[in-house]
Amino acid sequence: MALRAALRQKCGLIGILSQPSSSGSHSRVSAVLVSQMRNNATSPKIKVDFNQSTGVAVLSMQSPPVNSLSLDFLTELCISVEKLEMDRACRGLIITSSLPKVFSAGLDILEMYGKSPERCGEFWRAVQEMWLKMYSSNMVTIAAINGSSPAGGCLLSLTCDYRIMSDNPRYSIGLNETLLGIVAPFGTDKNIIKNTHTCSN
Numbered sequence: 001m002a003l004r005a006a007l008r009q010k011c012g013l014i015g016i017l018s019q020p021s022s023s024g025s026h027s028r029v030s031a032v033l034v035s036q037m038r039n040n041a042t043s044p045k046i047k048v049d050f051n052q053s054t055g056v057a058v059l060s061m062q063s064p065p066v067n068s069l070s071l072d073f074l075t076e077l078c079i080s081v082e083k084l085e086m087d088r089a090c091r092g093l094i095i096t097s098s099l100p101k102v103f104s105a106g107l108d109i110l111e112m113y114g115k116s117p118e119r120c121g122e123f124w125r126a127v128q129e130m131w132l133k134m135y136s137s138n139m140v141t142i143a144a145i146n147g148s149s150p151a152g153g154c155l156l157s158l159t160c161d162y163r164i165m166s167d168n169p170r171y172s173i174g175l176n177e178t179l180l181g182i183v184a185p186f187g188t189d190k191n192i193i194k195n196t197h198t199c200s201n
């Protein structure tokens, strides 16, 4: 009931929950494949279960060991969210983890070491794209934080409309990245600044 109320508040529509799903874009599906090939991965890092009758999708992060946000992971995450966004039947999105104990360990530290400036640029653009896409989503978004969620994992949860965390003292959450000497890069891209203003309204 709470979700339906939230859906009503955010979308102003409730009657379309049972509308049939439209099909995803082929170009985006192939972008996932390109992402997997680049990473030499055989299994997807993101699993999406969409329930047509409720209009709610559950996006499970399943990238062992700790769902770190690598360029490939972020690419796949953004494509999955975009595909759901294009589906008018999907009104709500729950993001959670399939892994025990960890929601997300945040940005993949290996992406920040020994990489070319071009690759670093691509990575940080993907980080920006992820939080802008989530923050400006038309769907009601909920982070079901079922494990530790430091730094970028916390950031991911903060981009959602609602956060619910497992009551377990062993799970930690917070913006601890400054302890590693990592600060958010200054966004000079006009679109990023524009989108940020739009989101804050």
Ligand SMILES: CCCCCC/C=C\CC(=O)SCCNC(=O)CCNC(=O)[C@H](O)C(C)(C)COP(=O)(O)OP(=O)(O)OC[C@H]1O[C@@H](n2cnc3c(N)ncnc32)[C@H](O)[C@@H]1OP(=O)(O)O
Pocket (backbone or CB within 6 Å): 065, 066, 068, 101, 102, 104, 105, 106, 107, 108, 109, 110, 127, 128, 131, 148, 150, 151, 152, 153, 155, 176, 177, 180, 182, 183, 184, 185
């Ligand atoms: C506008 C944009 C603003 C952006 C601002 C910047 C935002 C965020 C910056 C970041 O996110 S930097 C990353 C910070 N992350 C951390 O500090 C998390 C560190 N990790 C942990 O605290 C723990 O690993 C955990 C998540 C609590 C899990 O603990 P657990 O005991 O279950 O597992 P571990 O043995 O510690 O780790 C297993 C395995 O995973 C590797 N690993 C852990 N975290 C990362 C990571 N962030 N990136 C890459 N790899 C990671 C860890 O090294 C272990 O590897 P192996 O030793 O098994 O090879």
